[in-house]
Amino acid sequence: MTFLGLASKNAWRKPGRTILLIVSVTIAFALYAVLQAFLNGASGAAVDQGRLVVANGASAAQSLPVRYLDTLETLDGVDDVAFSARMRGFVGTEDNIAVVTAVDPERGYRVFGQELGLDPAMIEGLSAERDALLVGQMLARAMGWQVGDRVSITGFHDVQKDGSRNWAFTVAGIFPGKTASTDTYFAIAQYGYFNAMRQNGADTVKNFVVIPAEGVDPQSLAPKIDAQFANSPYPTRTQSEKQFLQSFMRQIGDLKAVVGMVVAAALITIFMIVVNTMAFAVRERTFEIGVLKSIGLSRHRIMSLILSESLLVFTIGGALGGILGWIACRFADPSIGLVFSVAGWVNIAALTLGLGLLSGLLPALNAMRLPIVQTFKAR
Amino acid sequence: MSDPIRLQSFITLSEIDKSYRMGGQTVPIFQDLSLTIEQGEFVAVMGPSGSGKSTILNMLGGIDRPDRGKLTIGNSQLHRMGEGALTAWRAQHVGIVFQFYNLLPMLTAAQNVEIPLLLKPLNARSRRERIRTVLDLVGIGDRAHHLPSQLSGGQQQRVGIARALISDPQLLLCDEPTGDLDRKSATEIMEMLQFLNKELGKTIVMVTHDPESTRYADRTLFLNKGVFESREVAA
Ligand SMILES: Nc1ncnc2c1ncn2[C@@H]1O[C@H](COP(=O)(O)OP(=O)(O)O)[C@@H](O)[C@H]1O
Ligand SMILES: [Mg+2]
Numbered sequence: 211m212t213f214l215g216l217a218s219k220n221a222w223r224k225p226g227r228t229i230l231l232i233v234s235v236t237i238a239f240a241l242y243a244v245l246q247a248f249l250n251g252a253s254g255a256a257v258d259q260g261r262l263v264v265a266n267g268a269s270a271a272q273s274l275p276v277r278y279l280d281t282l283e284t285l286d287g288v289d290d291v292a293f294s295a296r297m298r299g300f301v302g303t304e305d306n307i308a309v310v311t312a313v314d315p316e317r318g319y320r321v322f323g324q325e326l327g328l329d330p331a332m333i334e335g336l337s338a339e340r341d342a343l344l345v346g347q348m349l350a351r352a353m354g355w356q357v358g359d360r361v362s363i364t365g366f367h368d369v370q371k372d373g374s375r376n377w378a379f380t381v382a383g384i385f386p387g388k389t390a391s392t393d394t395y396f397a398i399a400q401y402g403y404f405n406a407m408r409q410n411g412a413d414t415v416k417n418f419v420v421i422p423a424e425g426v427d428p429q430s431l432a433p434k435i436d437a438q439f440a441n442s443p444y445p446t447r448t449q450s451e452k453q454f455l456q457s458f459m460r461q462i463g464d465l466k467a468v469v470g471m472v473v474a475a476a477l478i479t480i481f482m483i484v485v486n487t488m489a490f491a492v493r494e495r496t497f498e499i500g501v502l503k504s505i506g507l508s509r510h511r512i513m514s515l516i517l518s519e520s521l522l523v524f525t526i527g528g529a530l531g532g533i534l535g536w537i538a539c540r541f542a543d544p545s546i547g548l549v550f551s552v553a554g555w556v557n558i559a560a561l562t563l564g565l566g567l568l569s570g571l572l573p574a575l576n577a578m579r580l581p582i583v584q585t586f587k588a589r
Numbered sequence: 590m591s592d593p594i595r596l597q598s599f600i601t602l603s604e605i606d607k608s609y610r611m612g613g614q615t616v617p618i619f620q621d622l623s624l625t626i627e628q629g630e631f632v633a634v635m636g637p638s639g640s641g642k643s644t645i646l647n648m649l650g651g652i653d654r655p656d657r658g659k660l661t662i663g664n665s666q667l668h669r670m671g672e673g674a675l676t677a678w679r680a681q682h683v684g685i686v687f688q689f690y691n692l693l694p695m696l697t698a699a700q701n702v703e704i705p706l707l708l709k710p711l712n713a714r715s716r717r718e719r720i721r722t723v724l725d726l727v728g729i730g731d732r733a734h735h736l737p738s739q740l741s742g743g744q745q746q747r748v749g750i751a752r753a754l755i756s757d758p759q760l761l762l763c764d765e766p767t768g769d770l771d772r773k774s775a776t777e778i779m780e781m782l783q784f785l786n787k788e789l790g791k792t793i794v795m796v797t798h799d800p801e802s803t804r805y806a807d808r809t810l811f812l813n814k815g816v817f818e819s820r821e822v823a824a
Binding site: 213 | 685
């Protein structure tokens with residue numbers, strides 16, 4: 211028998227209680243893992259401080275003429291410009307949403323290539339056929355699409371010139387996103403194809419993304435851009451990408467705050483119950499601890515005995531919970547955007563250790579301090 | 590004394606004061622208590638309940654301490670030692686046998702006996718050998734893997750004695766070791782203590798309520814209200 215053996219014998223003395231404790235800790239950590247993945251994901255869109263978004267000045271939901279591109283490109287202080295149109299649609303049933311962003315392949319690659327994890331071969335594939343489609347990994351996984359598949363997306367609003375709402379594409383590549391938290395729940399099509407086929411809104415784009423030239427302050431470039439179009443039928447509003455995304459993010463942020471608080475409350479409750487039960491289990495053995503002391507076990511031996519016991523419960527529970535959470539994240543609908551990161555594991559390990567020590571520490575300190583003569587009275 | 594260097598007895602309590610605080614009041618247990626016990630002696634302590642018998646044993650075992658006075662055992666001055674030092678001393682020099690055995694219920698006899706060895710840097714093999722030797726010595730080698738709940742009171746007390754012996758201490762402190770046993774088991778336990786005293790030279794201080802048990806002791810002390818009475822009888 212080793213010291214740890216003694217601790218584990220102690221822990222399993224009431225197997226029912228110990229299993230219940232481990233199950234509670236497991237559930238708590240599984241919840242925690244999923245919550246973390248949830249907070250980690252979804253809003254993970256990489257935001258580049260330096261980039262500017264040029265949108266319709268009246269409403270970001272309205273479009274802009276694609277010909278603004280020429281003006282933007284020749285403007286002083288502008289390095290590169292990309293643009294995109296968007297089609298919201300669904301596959302099969304209306305709740306199975308798929309969004310297609312239509313871009314100029316070369317420009318799209320220069321501006322978004324890195325954050326979306328695009329490579330030259332993908333762009334070649336996108337340019338090769340008019341109806342080529344690059345599909346984000348999350349979307350591809352959700353739809354079960356693979357390279358070479360013929361797929362059909364039904365537009366909610368976008369109708370083809372022949373009246374059909376069904377847009378056919380060929381999957382030419384699947385892009386992974388720069389990191390696991392990059393949103394890849396959408397697809398990329400050729401602007402030329404989309405623009406040529408659509409019945410309404412020809413030659414318009416949703417917005418432009420402008421990369422300022424080296425050394426140019428984006429904040430001073432923005433008003434210059436808007437000044438160019440101030441007297442046109444479609445005035446623009448130019449913001450940093452961050453500002454542009456903020457209103458959208460705020461809604462997700464609110465949701466996250468609420469979910470976070472609810473889950474945190476549940477977690478705190480579970481942990482309080484566990485810590486209290488552990489403390490009770492140790493208090494129950496005050497007399498035995500006195501016996502161990504009288505046999506010659508020192509304070510810090512007793513301490514480590516109790517701490518190993520509580521750490522055992524938390525380590526098993528934490529590991530099981532983490533694994534459960536990880537499995538849940540893997541098999542969850544990709545559109546939820548759960549991202550289980552390495553930092554997630556580190557957090558779980560740290561919490562496991564911290565709470566394990568804490569829940570053992572309080573009763574252990576008590577048991578350690580009590581004079582032996584007092585512990586003998588606790589029989 | 591045969592040992593010319595030792596000017597003192599093996600155990601010396603001199604002018605010990607001890608009191609407990611109870612609800613803001615100080616209740617004196619001992620005042621000016623003095624006592625000496627020689628190496629290899631088997632001393633029985635009798636007296637009414639509450640007279641301070643257990644308190645004496647606790648002080649001898651270093652699990653309680655005098656308020657004033659000197660307490661030396663061998664070369665150790667217990668009244669000067671802090672808790673950590675007392676714990677380490679206890680692990681090496683004293684074995685304690687309790688009235689209710691105080692075995693850990695989830696451990697087998699062998700594992701209960703092994704606990705004090707967890708403190709010692711022994712390899713698994715010599716550890717096993719030692720446990721075997723001690724369990725055989727107290728006559729329950731064949732019950733090594735039984736849980737306390739599967740043993741009779743007498744057998745449990747043997748495990749208790751084995752645990753007290755495993756570190757090979759010079760001093761055994763027994764607080765009513767037969768108080769919970771039937772006559773037959775009590776006799777067996779007393780014979781064993783006598784064997785440990787006579788054959789292995791253990792010094793034994795035993796508290797008992799049982800006049801029969803005192804027959805095995807070299808000397809019986811009567812404690813009354815914290816004072817030793819003069820009806821000290823040599824065996
Ligand atoms: N930890 C303690 N706190 C307060 N009083 C105590 C404590 N331990 C013992 N006493 C008191 O000291 C007296 C002697 O106790 P004890 O040595 O256990 O007696 P005995 O073993 O002879 O029955 C009793 O009156 C008891 O109530
Ligand atoms: Mg007593």
